[in-house]
Amino acid sequence: MANTEATATETEEEKVLTDLEKVGEPRAPRKKPNEINAEELTGQIETPKVQRDVADHKPYLCKPKSMEKLGFPSELRSDWHDAAIAKMGDLLKKYKALQVYMDICVKCGSCTDKCHYFIGTQDGNNMPVARAELFRKVYRKYFTTEGKILGKLAGAERFDLDLLGEWYSYFHQCSQCRRCSVFCPYGIDTAEISMAAREIMDHIGVGQKYTNDIIVKVHEVGNNLGMNPKALAATLESTEEDLEEETGQKIRLPLDVEGADVLMVTPSADFFASPHVESLLGYAKVMHQAGINWTFSSTASEAGNFGIFIGNYGQMQKVASRVQKAIEELRPKRLVVGECGHAWRIAYSFWNTIIGPFGSLDPNYPRPQHICEFTLDLYNRGAIKFDKSANDDRVVTMHDSCNVARGARMGDQRGGQFTIPRELIKASCNRYVDMDQDTIMEKTFCCGGGGGLLTDDLLELRVQGALPRMQALHKVRETHGVNFMACICAIDKAQFTKVMPKYGIPLSVCGGVHQLVASAIELGAKE
Amino acid sequence: MTVLFVILAYLAATVFIVGLVAKVWKYATTPAPLKIPQTPAPVTETGVPGRMLSEVAVFKSLFKSNRVLWLAAYLFHIGLLLAVIKHFRFFFAGIAAVPGLSVFTTYEMYAGPIMAIGLLFLLMLRFVVDRHAYISVMSDYFLLLLLVGIAVTGVIAKHFLRVDLVQVKTFVMGIVSFSPQAFPAEPIFIIHFSLVLLLLVYFPFSKLMHAAGLFFSPTRNQVDNPREKRLVTPWAAETPAQVEVVEEAPETI
Numbered sequence: 001m002a003n004t005e006a007t008a009t010e011t012e013e014e015k016v017l018t019d020l021e022k023v024g025e026p027r028a029p030r031k032k033p034n035e036i037n038a039e040e041l042t043g044q045i046e047t048p049k050v051q052r053d054v055a056d057h058k059p060y061l062c063k064p065k066s067m068e069k070l071g072f073p074s075e076l077r078s079d080w081h082d083a084a085i086a087k088m089g090d091l092l093k094k095y096k097a098l099q100v101y102m103d104i105c106v107k108c109g110s111c112t113d114k115c116h117y118f119i120g121t122q123d124g125n126n127m128p129v130a131r132a133e134l135f136r137k138v139y140r141k142y143f144t145t146e147g148k149i150l151g152k153l154a155g156a157e158r159f160d161l162d163l164l165g166e167w168y169s170y171f172h173q174c175s176q177c178r179r180c181s182v183f184c185p186y187g188i189d190t191a192e193i194s195m196a197a198r199e200i201m202d203h204i205g206v207g208q209k210y211t212n213d214i215i216v217k218v219h220e221v222g223n224n225l226g227m228n229p230k231a232l233a234a235t236l237e238s239t240e241e242d243l244e245e246e247t248g249q250k251i252r253l254p255l256d257v258e259g260a261d262v263l264m265v266t267p268s269a270d271f272f273a274s275p276h277v278e279s280l281l282g283y284a285k286v287m288h289q290a291g292i293n294w295t296f297s298s299t300a301s302e303a304g305n306f307g308i309f310i311g312n313y314g315q316m317q318k319v320a321s322r323v324q325k326a327i328e329e330l331r332p333k334r335l336v337v338g339e340c341g342h343a344w345r346i347a348y349s350f351w352n353t354i355i356g357p358f359g360s361l362d363p364n365y366p367r368p369q370h371i372c373e374f375t376l377d378l379y380n381r382g383a384i385k386f387d388k389s390a391n392d393d394r395v396v397t398m399h400d401s402c403n404v405a406r407g408a409r410m411g412d413q414r415g416g417q418f419t420i421p422r423e424l425i426k427a428s429c430n431r432y433v434d435m436d437q438d439t440i441m442e443k444t445f446c447c448g449g450g451g452g453l454l455t456d457d458l459l460e461l462r463v464q465g466a467l468p469r470m471q472a473l474h475k476v477r478e479t480h481g482v483n484f485m486a487c488i489c490a491i492d493k494a495q496f497t498k499v500m501p502k503y504g505i506p507l508s509v510c511g512g513v514h515q516l517v518a519s520a521i522e523l524g525a526k527e
Numbered sequence: 528m529t530v531l532f533v534i535l536a537y538l539a540a541t542v543f544i545v546g547l548v549a550k551v552w553k554y555a556t557t558p559a560p561l562k563i564p565q566t567p568a569p570v571t572e573t574g575v576p577g578r579m580l581s582e583v584a585v586f587k588s589l590f591k592s593n594r595v596l597w598l599a600a601y602l603f604h605i606g607l608l609l610a611v612i613k614h615f616r617f618f619f620a621g622i623a624a625v626p627g628l629s630v631f632t633t634y635e636m637y638a639g640p641i642m643a644i645g646l647l648f649l650l651m652l653r654f655v656v657d658r659h660a661y662i663s664v665m666s667d668y669f670l671l672l673l674l675v676g677i678a679v680t681g682v683i684a685k686h687f688l689r690v691d692l693v694q695v696k697t698f699v700m701g702i703v704s705f706s707p708q709a710f711p712a713e714p715i716f717i718i719h720f721s722l723v724l725l726l727l728v729y730f731p732f733s734k735l736m737h738a739a740g741l742f743f744s745p746t747r748n749q750v751d752n753p754r755e756k757r758l759v760t761p762w763a764a765e766t767p768a769q770v771e772v773v774e775e776a777p778e779t780i
């Protein structure tokens with residue numbers, strides 16, 4: 001066991017640090033952004049030949065300060081091995097999914113060609129079942145009779161530093177997109193396994209910098225971007241001015257209004273990142289035109305919730321509890337969530353459990369409601385009108401966000417998360433075309449930057465992981481002249497605008513669904 | 528011989544039943560704190576059995592994913608199912624009287640061969656497809672070979688060496704009714720029977736638990752209605768809205 005030597009020697013402190021570095025540093029130094037190249041696009045998604053150990057990507061380790069702030073050990077625990085096994089036992093008792101998925105994978109191989117990171121990196125350990133096996137090896141060794149008796153023959157392995165290093169690498173090469181789960185005969189969800197792995201690693205002092213820093217930022221400042229309430233108010237004000245210049249109308253972006261009809265919770269990227277802000281303008285125009293009294297909240301200025309990415313229930317709940325607090329403070333009648341994939345999964349699937357029930361909200365509307373549900377409903381009732389020709393310079397396709405496609409829904413029908421945004425898009429433009437059936441709806445490919453991987457220290461992985469989506473997009477660009485891919489996710493927008501240039505696709509191709517709405521909506525007098 | 532196999536049979540049956548029940552109990556009682564149904568999920572309670580049925584009866588997701596693999600898997604499982612049903616006659620007296628069974632008996636002779644072909648097909652995939660080879664370990668090959676062994680010895684015993692089935696039935700019914708009878712000690716039957724006992728013992732501790740675990744998979748058995756119906760499970764409800772601060776950092780740091 002790696003730590004027996006450590007505890008036995010004088011140089012213990014040094015030794016422990018070295019171990020942590022061993023776990024957290026890739027073998028080869030990370031490439032600089034300009035050294036990263038993307039594959040030539042052909043429009044075809046091909047299953048690669050399996051390679052061994054070719055994707056040694058690792059994100060930066062979390063600094064001790066952030067670890068402590070989240071209640072995790074600041075450094076690799078000297079008894080990390082025992083602590084990890086204990087935590088694994090704990091999680092197995094808490095999560096049915098984890099327990100069942102540990103036991104029932106038959107290694108049929110059905111999922112092996114489904115992960116965008118495997119397709120992009122060709123690394124065998126990025127096949128979903130192989131990724132899960134890294135976890136299962138340890139599970140078998142310490143929790144199953146088969147593994148205890150047969151050992152390696154049954155695929156059981158001791159949890160040592162090398163294996164921990166592989167965990168750190170490959171469980172941060174999973175965007176928790178759940179595509180593999182769609183094709184597994186038992187629905188085995190590798191996302192659940194990678195969440196559990198990250199939770200265990202955090203508990204022994206091996207955290208990821210990007211996700212953990214962001215969670216700290218939300219606790220301390222209120223949102224992922226670290227924008228304090230004053231800065232937020234100023235941003236909203238200047239956006240109002242821009243809007244007035246553009247439209248000649250007084251379109252408001254209200255903040256902290258008590259007793260509003262609608263409390264809008266949106267990813268903080270919408271406030272000033274590009275192209276996110278274009279959708280923000282869309283929300284504002286819709287509210288304005290429909291005459292709805294709405295507000296943002298400086299308490300809940302973030303819809304995103306990175307607690308899910310690190311698999312920590314308490315953190316996820318604490319981040320979400322800001323929304324609960326905002327409802328108490330502002331007493332809105334309705335709760336609407338902006339364009340963000342994982343945020344909508346958490347809002348739709350988890351909020352009712354972790355911060356519900358929403359007794360104070362109007363039960364005549366979904367609690368919470370997605371902005372696409374909200375806008376389409378207004379459109380269908382005639383409260384807003386679109387001039388489709390405003391988007392005539394665009395040929396539009398839609399990228400289904402993995403979290404919305406596979407982890408949430410909209411409307412009251414099955415598949416509403418696919419039909420509602422598409423209806424809204426088609427209502428606001430004349431030319432729409434879908435990408436290949438195998439790459440949309442529940443079979444959608446992740447953008448390559450989800451699950452807490454949207455960080456520049458993983459840029460090479462992000463470029464590789466985007467490959468299948470880029471291929472599908474390339475195909476419709478060639479065949480139909482598509483020049484706009486509508487997204488409903490802040491991570492998609494940030495990821496695509498970063499990686500598309502590598503693939504030779506212009507930035508303007510990526511935008512939001514409400515960006516189209518913003519162009520098409522007819523402002524002014526209503527009859 | 529009889530004494531040995533009677534003891535082994537009871538041991539194996541006990542391990543199988545106790546092991547299976549213990550595992551199923553564990554799956555059933557472990558909480559699922561969050562709603563994680565996988566699209567396309569049913570939006571009502573009544574939709575869940577239908578979804579399950581499509582997975583169990585026709586391996587729907589596998590079909591969506593990989594037709595070749597589906598064919599191999601389906602052949603094997605259909606063969607297995609036929610083989611299991613066909614063995615009922617050893618367990619129950621007067622089974623021939625069950626209506627509809629005669630249709631089945633016309634095809635039952637194909638059970639073993641279908642099963643074996645499916646298994647060899649699956650085995651071949653593990654050698655031929657590089658992705659499958661990458662993920663396969665000893666126990667994956669072992670299980671397939673064990674099942675091939677059972678299928679092949681079964682076919683040989685029945686169709687080639689023509690083991691005395693009346694004697695087999697007497698023995699099995701003796702076991703089931705707790706009044707042991709003489710063991711049909713023909714070599715091919717000894718092998719077939721031993722392999723089956725091995726399979727029974729191995730079952731609860733291996734990936735064969737997929738047969739039961741499938742029904743407890745939250746992505747497949749949950750209803751997609753989180754906004755309408757609040758899900759609350761004990762430990763999750765008790766988690767304070769504040770961060771759970773875990774064990775202190777180790778003193779060595």
Ligand code: HEM
Binds near residue numbers: 106738739
């Ligand atoms: C509820 C009943 C069952 C269902 C729905 C079911 C379903 C499946 C599915 C979908 C697969 C994946 C495809 C494949 O690789 O074959 C599989 C694999 C397998 N099943 Fe079953 N199964 C059931 C019962 C059983 C039983 C009772 C046994 C054995 C005694 C069994 C033995 C196997 C084996 C050995 C594999 C792995 C095949 C391989 O190595 O590729 N199954 N099963």
Ligand code: SF4
Binds near residue numbers: 105
């Ligand atoms: S599809 Fe499911 S059962 Fe098959 S190898 Fe992948 S995770 Fe395992």
Ligand code: SF4
Binds near residue numbers: 191446
């Ligand atoms: S959840 Fe997505 S990223 Fe993770 S293994 Fe499955 S397909 Fe790959």
